[in-house]
Amino acid sequence: MTTAERTAPPDALSVPASRAPGCPFDPAPGITDAARTEPITRATLWDGSACWLVTSHQDVRTVLGDPRFSADAHRPGFPFLTAGAREIVGTSRTFIRMDDPDHARLRRMLTADFMVKKVEAMRPEVQQLADDLLDRMTAGRTSADLVTDFALPLPSLVICLLLGVPYEDHEFFQERSRILLSLRSTPEEVRASQDELVEYLTRLAQAKREKPDDGIVSRLVARGELADADIATMGRLLLVAGHETTANMTALSTLALLRNPDQLARLRAEPALVKGAVEELLRYLTIVHNGVPRIATEDIVVGERTIRAGEGVLCMINSANRDAGVFPDADGLDVARDARRHVAFGFGVHQCLGQPLARVELQIAVETLIRRLPDLRLAVPYEEIPFRDDMAIYGVHSLPIAW
Ligand code: HEM
Numbered sequence: 396m397t398t399a400e401r402t403a404p405p406d407a408l409s410v411p412a413s414r415a416p417g418c419p420f421d422p423a424p425g426i427t428d429a430a431r432t433e434p435i436t437r438a439t440l441w442d443g444s445a446c447w448l449v450t451s452h453q454d455v456r457t458v459l460g461d462p463r464f465s466a467d468a469h470r471p472g473f474p475f476l477t478a479g480a481r482e483i484v485g486t487s488r489t490f491i492r493m494d495d496p497d498h499a500r501l502r503r504m505l506t507a508d509f510m511v512k513k514v515e516a517m518r519p520e521v522q523q524l525a526d527d528l529l530d531r532m533t534a535g536r537t538s539a540d541l542v543t544d545f546a547l548p549l550p551s552l553v554i555c556l557l558l559g560v561p562y563e564d565h566e567f568f569q570e571r572s573r574i575l576l577s578l579r580s581t582p583e584e585v586r587a588s589q590d591e592l593v594e595y596l597t598r599l600a601q602a603k604r605e606k607p608d609d610g611i612v613s614r615l616v617a618r619g620e621l622a623d624a625d626i627a628t629m630g631r632l633l634l635v636a637g638h639e640t641t642a643n644m645t646a647l648s649t650l651a652l653l654r655n656p657d658q659l660a661r662l663r664a665e666p667a668l669v670k671g672a673v674e675e676l677l678r679y680l681t682i683v684h685n686g687v688p689r690i691a692t693e694d695i696v697v698g699e700r701t702i703r704a705g706e707g708v709l710c711m712i713n714s715a716n717r718d719a720g721v722f723p724d725a726d727g728l729d730v731a732r733d734a735r736r737h738v739a740f741g742f743g744v745h746q747c748l749g750q751p752l753a754r755v756e757l758q759i760a761v762e763t764l765i766r767r768l769p770d771l772r773l774a775v776p777y778e779e780i781p782f783r784d785d786m787a788i789y790g791v792h793s794l795p796i797a798w
Pocket residue numbers: 466490491492502632633634636637638640641644682683687688739740741742744745746747748749750752753
């Protein structure tokens with residue numbers, strides 16, 4: 396490929412695109428404009444390289460459903476959002492950034508753990524954890540930070556249980572996850588956090604060899620197919636993906652409902668809507684807000700464009716989820732809408748492995764929170780809420796609430 400093809404036109408949109416000015420629940424204005432005017436458009440990344448932004452629901456599904464678009468981040472030209480993101484892939488390989496058959500072989504080792512039936516059976520346990528956290532949060536208090544007291548500990552406790560990771564170590568892995576997901580981390584910081592997490596999980600895998608339990612890490616050890624370091628890398632993916640995503644969806648969903656009091660009232664009045672409401676919140680908020688990356692392995696026609704072999708693509712699942720052709724009045728939050736066609740969990744073979752778990756956690760978190768705190772409100776002016784523009788996973792850094 397020539398240098399000219401690797402660079403975008405001078406007026407191309409830079410990604411990650413800034414959300415300001417605009418509604419903090421909506422995709423960045425630049426992405427929305429691109430989706431309206433040119434659904435497949437050229438953009439510039441942090442290192443000056445170019446990639447394609449794919450913004451419509453149909454085109455996002457086409458790209459993510461086509462194995463000729465590779466998820467293998469080792470291919471030259473793969474679109475990384477930051478130098479840190481490139482560092483993560485350079486230092487350890489996980490199946491989210493591999494193609495089949497390797498991807499399928501590794502993912503298959505985990506499918507039974509995240510099957511709907513298996514995860515649905517965890518409902519009573521997740522409900523108990525949610526209730527315990529809310530008991531502790533509300534005891535003798537009338538305000539708290541929802542992120543630290545509820546939204547973050549709930550999925551962290553659950554993924555620790557599933558993996559067999561001691562929850563006492565949560566500050567250690569939450570801080571490393573934060574560094575891995577920050578768009579501002581330097582490659583050195585990312586590498587250090589990554590190494591520390593993998594070392595920690597390698598030691599854990601070794602310990603499970605001596606003293607097995609029924610967690611995922613222990614069972615991967617017992618299979619005898621993977622080296623401890625590979626189990627640790629897989630554990631790192633699950634640990635980070637398993638708590639940051641659901642935590643941010645919980646806090647951002649709470650804020651979105653507080654900002655849409657008619658929708659909150661409807662959900663309170665009809666709690667049976669919660670399953671659909673969670674799908675709608677996933678669609679409306681799409682916290683994987685900077686695109687799902689792929690690279691073309693041959694020349695491929697998508698919509699009216701030909702994407703050339705070696706060109707990077709970011710599938711903007713946030714704008715796909717606001718595609719008015721699929722979701723009428725797409726920019727509105729409607730807890731009673733059928734949002735099941737959303738692509739917040741991705742699409743195709745890499746579609747989120749943890750989605751049944753995320754659904755159970757979110758349904759329980761939202762339902763329990765609004766049922767137990769009928770007077771739930773923000774404890775600070777809305778303008779003071781710190782949104783996570785600086786993170787790969789969107790949400791809020793904190794959410795001061797009162798009841
Ligand atoms: C993949 C979103 C929760 C584990 C993905 C992808 C998205 C996503 C968009 C596709 C990435 C791609 O195609 O490149 C979310 C959201 C969540 C969530 C929005 C919560 C609201 C979870 C949880 C886990 C998890 C709770 C549990 C461990 C994974 C894994 C993959 C993945 C392992 C890689 C799957 C593969 O490559 O085959 N997720 N996720 N996620 N997610 Fe999630």
